[in-house]
Structures are given as C-alpha cells and as structure tokens.
Amino acid sequence: xxxxxxxxxxxxxxxxxxxxxxxxxxxxxxxxxxxxxxxxxxxxxxxxxxxxxxxxxxxxxxxxxxxxxxxxxxxxxxxxxxxxxxxxxxxxxxxxxxxxxxxxxxxxxxxxxxxxxxxxxxxxxxxxxxxxxxxxxxxxxxxxxxxxxxxxxxxxxxxxxxxxxxxxxxxxxxxxxxxxxxxxxxxxxxxxxxxxxxxxxxxxxxxxxxxxxxxxxxxxxxxxxxxxxxxxxxxxxxxxxxxxxxxxxxxxxxxxxxxxxxxxxxxxxxxxxxxxxxxxxxxxxxxxxxxxxxxxxxxxxxxxxxxxxxxxxxxxxxxxxxxxxxxxxxxxxx
Amino acid sequence: xxxxxxxxxxxxxxxxxxxxxxxxxxxxxxxxxxxxxxxxxxxxxxxxxxxxxxxxxxxxxxxxxxxxxxxxxxxxxxxxxxxxxxxxxxxxxxxxxxxxxxxxxxxxxxxxxxxxxxxxxxxxxxxxxxxxxxxxxxxxxxxxxxxxxxxxxxxxxxxxxxxxxxxxxxxxxxxxxxxxxxxxxxxxxxxxxxxxxxxxxxxxxxxxxxxxxxxxxxxxxxxxxxxxxxxxxxxxxxxxxxxxxxxxxxxxxxxxxxxxxxxxxxxxxxxxxxxxxxxxxxxxxxxxxxxxxxxxxxxxxxxxxxxxxxxxxxxxxxxxxxxxxxxxxxxxxx
DNA sequence: CTGGGGTGCGAAACCGATTTCGCATTGGGC
DNA sequence: GCCCAATGCGAAATCGGTTTCGCACCCCAG
Numbered sequence: 001x002x003x004x005x006x007x008x009x010x011x012x013x014x015x016x017x018x019x020x021x022x023x024x025x026x027x028x029x030x031x032x033x034x035x036x037x038x039x040x041x042x043x044x045x046x047x048x049x050x051x052x053x054x055x056x057x058x059x060x061x062x063x064x065x066x067x068x069x070x071x072x073x074x075x076x077x078x079x080x081x082x083x084x085x086x087x088x089x090x091x092x093x094x095x096x097x098x099x100x101x102x103x104x105x106x107x108x109x110x111x112x113x114x115x116x117x118x119x120x121x122x123x124x125x126x127x128x129x130x131x132x133x134x135x136x137x138x139x140x141x142x143x144x145x146x147x148x149x150x151x152x153x154x155x156x157x158x159x160x161x162x163x164x165x166x167x168x169x170x171x172x173x174x175x176x177x178x179x180x181x182x183x184x185x186x187x188x189x190x191x192x193x194x195x196x197x198x199x200x201x202x203x204x205x206x207x208x209x210x211x212x213x214x215x216x217x218x219x220x221x222x223x224x225x226x227x228x229x230x231x232x233x234x235x236x237x238x239x240x241x242x243x244x245x246x247x248x249x250x251x252x253x254x255x256x257x258x259x260x261x262x263x264x265x266x267x268x269x270x271x272x273x274x275x276x277x278x279x280x281x282x283x284x285x286x287x288x289x290x291x292x293x294x295x296x297x298x299x300x301x302x303x304x305x306x307x308x309x310x311x312x313x314x315x316x317x318x319x320x321x322x323x324x325x326x327x328x329x330x331x332x333x334x
Numbered sequence: 335x336x337x338x339x340x341x342x343x344x345x346x347x348x349x350x351x352x353x354x355x356x357x358x359x360x361x362x363x364x365x366x367x368x369x370x371x372x373x374x375x376x377x378x379x380x381x382x383x384x385x386x387x388x389x390x391x392x393x394x395x396x397x398x399x400x401x402x403x404x405x406x407x408x409x410x411x412x413x414x415x416x417x418x419x420x421x422x423x424x425x426x427x428x429x430x431x432x433x434x435x436x437x438x439x440x441x442x443x444x445x446x447x448x449x450x451x452x453x454x455x456x457x458x459x460x461x462x463x464x465x466x467x468x469x470x471x472x473x474x475x476x477x478x479x480x481x482x483x484x485x486x487x488x489x490x491x492x493x494x495x496x497x498x499x500x501x502x503x504x505x506x507x508x509x510x511x512x513x514x515x516x517x518x519x520x521x522x523x524x525x526x527x528x529x530x531x532x533x534x535x536x537x538x539x540x541x542x543x544x545x546x547x548x549x550x551x552x553x554x555x556x557x558x559x560x561x562x563x564x565x566x567x568x569x570x571x572x573x574x575x576x577x578x579x580x581x582x583x584x585x586x587x588x589x590x591x592x593x594x595x596x597x598x599x600x601x602x603x604x605x606x607x608x609x610x611x612x613x614x615x616x617x618x619x620x621x622x623x624x625x626x627x628x629x630x631x632x633x634x635x636x637x638x639x640x641x642x643x644x645x646x647x648x649x650x651x652x653x654x655x656x657x658x659x660x661x662x663x664x665x666x667x668x
Numbered sequence: 669c670t671g672g673g674g675t676g677c678g679a680a681a682c683c684g685a686t687t688t689c690g691c692a693t694t695g696g697g698c
Numbered sequence: 699g700c701c702c703a704a705t706g707c708g709a710a711a712t713c714g715g716t717t718t719c720g721c722a723c724c725c726c727a728g
Contacts, residue, residue, distance in 0.1 A: 022678085022679095054455070056455055056456045057715095061394070061683060062683055228627075395684080396712080
C-alpha cells in the first residue's frame, strides 16, 4: 500500500513487500551487481504484480541525466528543415527522449548564448543543431557542452564535429543513372543558382554518372533560379538551341514542373520524347494521394533528422560529414 | 567553491556565501515567504555573482513537475499535421518546456495504451494530442490523465475536451468576401470530395458570405477530388456549362492550380476575366522566395499548433472547440 | 582447522532542490 | 509594562531513486 502523494508505487514498496532492502531491489531492477536468482525472481514478481514504474524524475535526478535532448533550429519554419525537425523529434520519442526545441529566428551570437545557457541549466543529455540547409557553415558550439553535439542539415565550421547532410552529389548520380537505365543518352541539366553548392554537387553527381557510362551532357548546364518560371525559360532556351535531348535532369521539382509545362505546350511527349527527373519530392510532401506527375529524387530529409537524432544518443559517433542516401521516386515523367 | 561533481554552483553554495540558510536562499530565489529586503538583496547579489543556475532535475524532482509536455501524434509525417507539430514544439520550447513526442502509425488501442503508460511514467505535465486533420473524431483519452489534455487538428469524442481546429467555414467566408471586395459577383465553387466535412464547411462559409452580399453562387458547386486533374476537369465542365463566372473559389490549391491551367489553355485572363482563390497556401509552405501564382487562404496550421501548445500550459482553459482564424494570402490570381 | 577470496545483501550517504514547522525577535495595542 | 501577533529566518524532513562500502556467510585450498 503505497502512501505516496500520487498514490503510485515506489521502489521502497516493492522492496518491502518482497522482503528485501531498497538497494537490493534497485539492483535487481537495473541488473547491476550480483543478486541470487531466487531474490531476483521474487523482486521482479512483486514489481510486476504492483505494476511498479520508477519515477522518472527521481531517476533523472539521481543519475544526473535528463533524458532530454536539446534541439537548436534556425527557423524551423523554413521549408526544408521542417521534415528534419519532425524526423528528429519523432526519433527521439522512439528512444524515450524528450526534445527541448529552441528556434532562433536569427543566429546572432547573443541569442545563441542565451539558448546555450538554457540548455545547460536544463541538463540536456545531448544537442542537435539543425541548420537551414544552406551552405554557410555555422559556428561550432560543440565546445560549450560536455554532452554530445550533432549537426544536421548544415555543417559547422569545425572538422571534428559530427555532421549529417543530404547527399546532393548522390542525388545527381542517382537521377542520371535512372535516366541511363531508361535508355536515355542525351541528358541535359537545368538547375538553380550556381552560387549554391547544392547546384554544384548535383551537377557533379550527374557528370560522374555520365562519365561512368562514357557519355557527356547533351548540352551545357543551364543555371537560373529554383522557381518554376526559371525552369520554363531554361527549357525553352534549351529547345531553341537545337540540341538533341531525350532527358532533362532538373535541379529541383519546381524547375521540373516548368519543364513539364513547356513540353505540354510544345507537344513534346513525356516521357516518350523527353524524360524528366526532379529533386525534392514535393509531391510526396504535399500530396497525400494526389496524382504524381514527376519522377524525382527524395533527399530523405526526414530520415536525415532521424539519423542525426539517433546519432546524438549513440555510443559510437564518428566525426565528420555523414551523407544520407537519397531515394528515387518513380513517377510518370520517366 | 562548489564541491560538485559537475563543478556547478548549488543553492547551498549561494546560501553559505551569503551567510543564510538553505531555506532562506530558496525562498529568496522563488519569491515565496517573507524575507527582509536586506537579506533578499544579499542573496540575489551572491547568486548573480556566482552565476547560480538551479539544477533543473533537482527542481523537477522536488516539485514533481517534469517541465515536459507529451505530444501524441498520428502519423506526424502526414502533410498537414507536420506544421502543427512544428508549431507546437517550437512554442513549447519558448515556454521552456520539453516535448516528448510519440508518433503512432496507427491509433490502435494497444499502442495508445502503451504510450499513455509511458507518458505517465515520465510524469508529463500536460498532453497535446495532434490529429491528422481528418474528420473522424478520435476517442478521448483525457480521463487517463490528471494533467491537462488538449486536442489539436482533430476533435475528440468528448464534448468537454479542449480542441483546436482550423476554421474551414471562416476560410470559405474569407475567400468569398475577398472576391466580393474585388468586385466579383459571379462566383463558382469547385472543390473536393463531398464526404469530407471540410468541403462542407468551406462551402457553407462561402454561401454565408454570398448571402450577406445578397448573392447566390454563379453555378452549382462541383465536387471531385483534391487533385489538380480534378480541378482541370471541373473547370472545363464549368466553362462548358455556359454559366457566367468571374471568380472561382477552389477547395484547395491543387484544384486552383488545375483551374489556372485550364484558364491558360483557353485564353482566359487571370484575374481580369476570372479571379481564383485556393486554400492551404502550399506555395507558402514550399517556396521560400518562389514566384507566387495563387491567391489563397492559409489555415494557419503552425499557429494552430502554437495556440494548442500554449493552451496545455495555460491556467484558464475553456472546454470545447476553438477555431483558429485563417488568413488571406494575396497572389496574382485575384 | 584455518585463512582467504568470492558471493549476496543491507545500511546509509547522496543527488539538490522545496517546504513545513517552530523559534526568536520585534512592534503595537491596551 | 505586558501580551499577542506578525515578521524573519533556520533546522530538518521530503521527493524516490542510485551507489558505495562493508558485513556475514560459504566454499575451498593449504
């Protein structure tokens, strides 16, 4: 009969009923130290019968572990980091860890410092820093903590940090190999702003895959911006250039969508005349059971969040950049 | 000089240096009980000087409050509940609360029961149940907890529960009033599956707004599905019917997008000949600085998550359904 | 028979705060 | 001048676990 304030069963209740000391009961439940089989069984039976659930707060206090992971995000609202954050917090939940999420609109030094103090006061067991997916490396804050720090979707400026990133180069290669498998040999690339490293990496992946097949691009890569209009314009220019093209690898799905529009307007059959592959899998994010129009590469951002979250809690963490393999999502455009 | 294992400053350190007892120091820091101004100032000064930060774990343990809110989601992956979850966890972070997120793929009784047990063992201070945005009411689990339970983006089957929902009817009215303000008087409605309550509510909102203006729909509402193709088909049929139409309120942005396509194909100028308004603001979710093509209604799902999260921790909670006001997002289609 | 080492278990310290209760001092009313 | 109440503060209990340390006890080798 627990005389608790909440009426819940304490370890001392279990110990008393099982006729052992508090310490023995604790050792049984935690599997530490040597305990005779008889006692073990007895304590476990009592614990089971009373439906004993250790008070997580007391446990945390005694062990000095909060079972809480800090998550520092830079505008979690942003399009792409959303899935990363979701993947992370869900994975943390699976691992019985709470997430303390601080979303800084701007990563100014002042704000960060305050967040760090908050995290420390809360005794977080680890920290996940979620970037905004852009290329700028964020200042490493690992040294502020004694607990593991993992960076996701944005690298830090310290090479020894553990970083999880999408595999943009792999995405380019995957898209290209898919088109090659479809028998395409005249592949062009229409993409976004060349100042973006993602653009560079995706293109490099394509070139690698082409080279493996002994091929070259059907036309010089056309750079523009990430939006639909840009895709339309680039596709028109590509067609006007007279280059022979039987496939277009697009830097993202917006551009691919623009390409689709131009094809429809010009009577070009997709994928019979021209196959199209995009990147991002927006249709997957957006539509539940909508009709898919594009074949695309999914960068698996949710998985990225999951892996990074699991990494924070992992025993063996390897420094450096980890790239999350993208997947091919088949649609009617290839 | 703290002799701590972690080298951090304890309250007892502050008390000793300030020359007061532990209890006095505690009272000063918490503002409880009466303390002379002199002592108060002295203790605060010492705490400040030592940069004292109370051990959150010890505090939680003593107070029996975990500063953790449970979040039970039903497929957080799903398109729409994502923003709700993000809004919630970010808001919780602002309130210094950790989020323990359990994502159940299926809300079968067995799983739920286990989650509830986990939440209880973790001593959560409150629970947020995030639905999938569909209409089916989920079974109320409020009675399993002694802490506040709030439902977001999906109602429970108990009328006394606190529920936060998007305002679909308001969305319909908002879209319609906007079109009326633009001088449109022949407004048609193309929408999704009539079995969806959201469809019903959005249409009702439109009818209300029209009635206020002394108008009726320009044509009978056309139902279909939520996808682009359906929007195209419905728009073609609408035009073929010969009805005079100067505006179309679409059940969602997919449908609106289909309508745009048809208009472009038929040489109908948007918005000069026909104005178009959608619902969901996908362009806002997806594109960061893309070119907006649609005027749309944003159901403010992120805000919904924020409000619901804040509600769990609020002192005054009012039972029943709370509707989050949608916003109008202007684009070139109206 | 004795000494040494391993085994099983319990007493008590400890984690770091909050909170109750009671004591001493002060002030004010009569 | 006396008594009572209010004020300011501290000793100690409490929250519910984990962990150290040491004590019996048993077994076996010498």
